[in-house]
Amino acid sequence: MRVLVTGAGGFVGSWLVPALVADGHAVTAAGQEGHAFPAERAGAEWVGMDITSAGSVAAAVERAAPEAVFHLAGQASVGDSFKDPLGTWDVNATGTLRIAGALPKGARLLLVSSAEAYGSVPEAEQPIREDRPLRPCNPYAASKAAAEMAALQAGESGGIEVVVARSFNHTGPGQDARFALASFARQLAVIRAGGAEPVLRVGNLSARRDLLDVRDVVRAYATLARAGAPGGVYNVCSGAARSMREAVDELVELSGTRARVEVDPERVRPIDVPLLLGDSARLRGLGWTPGIPFRQTLADLLEWHAARLEPSARAAA
Structure with a gap:
C-alpha cells in the first residue's frame, strides 16, 4: 500500500516509518527539512513539507499519491502551546484541515489526536471512554479537539475515510x-x-x-489504519495509570x-x-494489546x- 507519514522526523514517526517499511508498504515520509536521513535510511522516500503551507502540503500529497495517511505532524508540547497558542492552532488544527483537503477521494486518514482534549475529568468518571465530551483546558488540547472536528467533517463530506487515534501519554527511546x-x-x-x-x-x-511505550503506540496506529471504522475514534492507552x-x-x-x-x-x-486514565476496550477489540x-x-x-x-x-x- 502507498502510505504517507507526516511528521515523520519526530518521535513517533522515527519508529512508525521503519515499521511500515518492514510491513512491505511503499512509504513517503514527510516532514521538516533536515530530518530526511533517518527516514531514507529506513527505506522510505523523503519529501520536505511545511504543514503551515497549503501549497507545500498539496505538493507532498501529490508526490506520495497515498492510499493511507498517518498524520503525526504537530506541535506536541503543552508547555509550548501556552507560549504560542496561535502557532499551535495553525499547526495542529488548520494543518489537519490542509492535509484532509489535499487528499484524493477514497484515501484513509489516521489522525493522531490527544487525550488532553478530554480535559479534567472527575476521578469517579474514569477510565475515560471515547464518547466522553471534550473539555480541553490548554491551547494544545483545544487545537487537537479542533483537528478532530476538521478531519471528521472532511470524512463526512470530502470522500475520505477518517479514523481518529486519541492518544494518551507515551514515551520511550528517542523522545x-x-x-x-x-x-x-x-x-x-x-x-x-x-x-x-x-x-x-x-x-x-x-x-x-496512562503511559504507553512508543513501540506499542506504533502497533496501535498500524492496527487502526488497517481495521479502524471510518469515522471511528479510539483511545490509544494502556488502561492503567x-x-x-x-x-x-x-x-x-x-x-x-x-x-x-x-x-x-x-x-x-x-x-x-490530576488524572488521565483511558478505557482501551475499543482498540483492544481490534486485536491490539500493549506488550512492553x-x-x-x-x-x-x-x-x-x-x-x-x-x-x-x-x-x-
Whole structure:
C-alpha cells in the first residue's frame, strides 16, 4: 500500500516509518527539512513539507499519491502551546484541515489526536471512554479537539475515510528531552556520567497518567489504519495509570544515581490535569494489546539518552 507519514522526523514517526517499511508498504515520509536521513535510511522516500503551507502540503500529497495517511505532524508540547497558542492552532488544527483537503477521494486518514482534549475529568468518571465530551483546558488540547472536528467533517463530506487515534501519554527511546520523562532520563544520564550534581529537577509529580511505550503506540496506529471504522475514534492507552512520582522513583533506581528529587517551579504547568486514565476496550477489540513492560520502557529511555550524551553534557549540569 502507498502510505504517507507526516511528521515523520519526530518521535513517533522515527519508529512508525521503519515499521511500515518492514510491513512491505511503499512509504513517503514527510516532514521538516533536515530530518530526511533517518527516514531514507529506513527505506522510505523523503519529501520536505511545511504543514503551515497549503501549497507545500498539496505538493507532498501529490508526490506520495497515498492510499493511507498517518498524520503525526504537530506541535506536541503543552508547555509550548501556552507560549504560542496561535502557532499551535495553525499547526495542529488548520494543518489537519490542509492535509484532509489535499487528499484524493477514497484515501484513509489516521489522525493522531490527544487525550488532553478530554480535559479534567472527575476521578469517579474514569477510565475515560471515547464518547466522553471534550473539555480541553490548554491551547494544545483545544487545537487537537479542533483537528478532530476538521478531519471528521472532511470524512463526512470530502470522500475520505477518517479514523481518529486519541492518544494518551507515551514515551520511550528517542523522545525529546522537552517532555517530562525524557527530561528526567537525560538529567539522570548526565548525573550518572559525572556531569552534574545528583539532583533531579522535576515539575508536578502528583499527576497520574496512562503511559504507553512508543513501540506499542506504533502497533496501535498500524492496527487502526488497517481495521479502524471510518469515522471511528479510539483511545490509544494502556488502561492503567501511575503517578509521575512512581515513574521518577523507578528511573532514579534504574540509573543507580540515588539522585535527590527537587521541584523546579519553572517545570510546573499553569494547569495540570490530576488524572488521565483511558478505557482501551475499543482498540483492544481490534486485536491490539500493549506488550512492553513499563520498566523496560524507562530503562530503554534512560539508556537511549545516555548513549547520546555529548562530551560537553558530561561536564555540565
